[in-house]
Amino acid sequence: MHFIRFLKVPTTTSKPTSNIITVSTLITISTDLSEAFYNGNATLRATLRTDTASRQLLAFKTATWTPGLRNLSIQFTFTASKDTPSNGIVCVSATENRADDMRTLFAGPSESRILSAWSTPFDVLQNGSKAEAFVERKLQLSAGNMVRIWEETREDIARHIWPGGLAMTSYFSTLPTPATGTLSSLNSLLSNPSLRVLELGAGCGLAGIVLHTLLPSTTVTLTDLPITTEITSKNLTSNSTDNNSSISYHPLDWASPLPEWCASTTYDLILVADCTYNTASIPYLVGVLDELCKLSPEVVILLAHKVRHNSEEMFFEMAGEKGISKKESVVFEMAGDRVDLYVMGR
Template sequence: MHFIRFLKVPTTTSKPSSNIITVSTLITISTDLSEAFYDGNATLRATLRADTQSRQLLASKTVTWTPGLRNIPIQFTFAASKDTASDGIVCISATENRADDMRTLFAGPSESRILSAWSTPFNILQNGSKAEAFVERKLQLSAGKMVRIWEETREDIARHIWPGGLAMTSYLSTLPTPPTGQLSSLTPLLSNPSLNVLELGAGCGLAGIVLHTLLPSTKIIARGGDIIGA
């Protein structure tokens, strides 16, 4: 499993006398602890959209990741008008082998799967404005449900999404229809209408959040590092 990460969060550059706006970022594709980079070919689609209900596409480009790369700079340039929304969001995703749909996460080799990345909203019209140091992941579950979860961009072991959490999310993604797979011992537990779950070493609390999303009557306590949530 590999993750698209922002090494430098999207940042706006503009000049007072010009309506030309540049948004730049630096990304990588690596494993969960960034100990290995993606060693394959991948076509990435990068978009800059307005943070509005219409999600207007302001700029886009396609870049190619090849074996041996450690990062790729991405730059958007567009002409702003009086109607241009002040806030925007950058999304980077692979055109193939995306890891965003939990229902098909393990339909093929998991090592070739790439998880997409969304930035926080930021002012794309103000010079020097930048996104916060977080990345949003959007994970598709069953019955049209989606989990949107934030993780930090900094390099540490806290507040991150781990492959184990994604594997559990994939396993749970068919709920309330009983999951299929090698964890048959969980099946009777998941049919309990008053399930109480303690998630330890939660990171972002992904497994607990997904379980509560699909089985709202479940009570979750997630604990990881210095954060506790219920």
């Protein structure tokens, strides 16, 4: 899986006496941790549109990404009129192999997909105006269901979307017949209209927000370190619905005792997506899961696990020592990434 990212956010350049406007941005196409750049050919369509209901097209560009590139400059030029709305949005997407539809994300191990990027609105008429350091992903879940997930363009990995969350999203979006195979023990659980769900290490909140969007009667609590508060809150606002009172966010530090709001609640399902990459935090993650299993003995854990190094196996060893074991699994070959989905519990 590869992601289009803004290395330099869209920025407006104009002269006081001219109505010729230039908007420039610098993008890259890289993997989730930006450790590898896209090494194929991709035709990109870049558009500059107004941030209005009509989404008026102000300018567009076709750009080509070729093997060996690390970044690509994109520049728009258009002539403004007195009727041109001030706010605009830049979108960059691949013309083929787009990864935006979660129902078709399943692919062979050699087939890569590219996730599109939308900027925040910015003043396209004001010299020096620039978008904020966020990128929006618009993910199609099913007919009539889409989530809008913001992530940061900066380097803090806690506020990015990762393949584990995307694999979990794709699995939920393709129920009852996922192309990867079905985790049968989840079927009856997900049919429970009063399902109570806790997501650990939620980051941007992708998996929990998607589950709540598809099953709005569920009660979902997203948790992570306080550093994610801004981005998770932004995503809850972006996906606000009439049932928004049944989805919430709370900071949760695995190294601290469970807070009262958590310790006094029982859960049916715990979501854990891409949380085992940092082996230093694994003992704390296992400790939290152990406490939650004591409070909710029947709880089911759904883990999305992309193997990055062999040392992550210590999670399963430590969990096993606490009596938390794998019950079912499917292998998710997702657009060039392998993600294992596990159902775990006591």
